[in-house]
Amino acid sequence: MEKMEFYKFDGAGNDFVLLDNRAGRLALEESEVARICHRRYGVGADGLLMLNPPQGEADFEMVYYNSDGRVGTMCGNGGRCIAAFAMLLGMGRRLRFAASDGVHRAEIVDWDSASRKGVVRLGMKDVDKDGVRQVLDGRWVDTGSPHYVQMVERLDSVDVEREGRRLRNRVDLFPGGTNVDFVEKRGDGRIAVRTYERGVEAETWACGTGVTACAMLTGCRRVEARGGSFEVEYRETETAYSEVWLTGPVALNFTGEWRTRN
Secondary structure (H helix, E strand, O other), rough: OOEEEEEEEEOOEEEEEEEOOOOOOOOOOHHHHHHHOOOOOOOOOOEEEEOOOOOOOOOOOEEEEOOOEOOOOOHHEEEEEEEHHHHHHHOOOEEEEEEEEEEEEEEEEEEEEEOOEEEEEEEOOOOOOHHEEEEOOOEEEEEEOOEEEEEEEOOHOHHHHHHHHHHOOOOOOOOOEEEEEEEEEEEEEEEEEEEOOOOOEEEEOOOHHHHHHHHHHHHHOOEEEEEEEEEEEEEOOOOOEEEEEEEEEEEEEEEEEOHHHH
């Protein structure tokens, strides 16, 4: 058996196992990633993040694995967590990293060493409005990962697991599958969001690309998820959303060692 050190982070309750692979020696099978993320037999997480050697002008590469072990698309909360991880590895408080949808910028807004909690601001991809489409009673957009956004009257009464799973599996509407966000407008320009995540195949406590999608499509830049609060900044024109930034909490929960089963 080989052992590897891991870090367990969460971004507003969206939790991840993080691995330092700057040396490029780690290679995990899909089944191993799924075992690590399993909440009864493993560490337990919504996904796993690998911090790989840099590419081009980026400081490092982020590879995101869903909890089912498969490589996923962009993860906003994962991107904020891996930025805090990189800071702890001595890579600075302003970073650039490569992900599945391009290069992202990140800033450590605040970090408290005693509590191991902080706030991270993450640059997200620009979104062309031509890519936004009406589907059923909601709209679909790709903010680095695909999201179907549906407005509801009473968010607490929505069966997110059942309804989210049903919509996520509408292959006639979403051939590659989709994440599903249910959104309720609150006072003071705020919205509340609950998300069913593809790859996790369950409701997560927050979803960064989902928060971003919901903010864009509703025009509300203050977002409440089950696990915490976010602010989304962007510049909107007739054709696109650009200069998009996602800001929210991160925390280092614990570290440990995992022994691989060879």
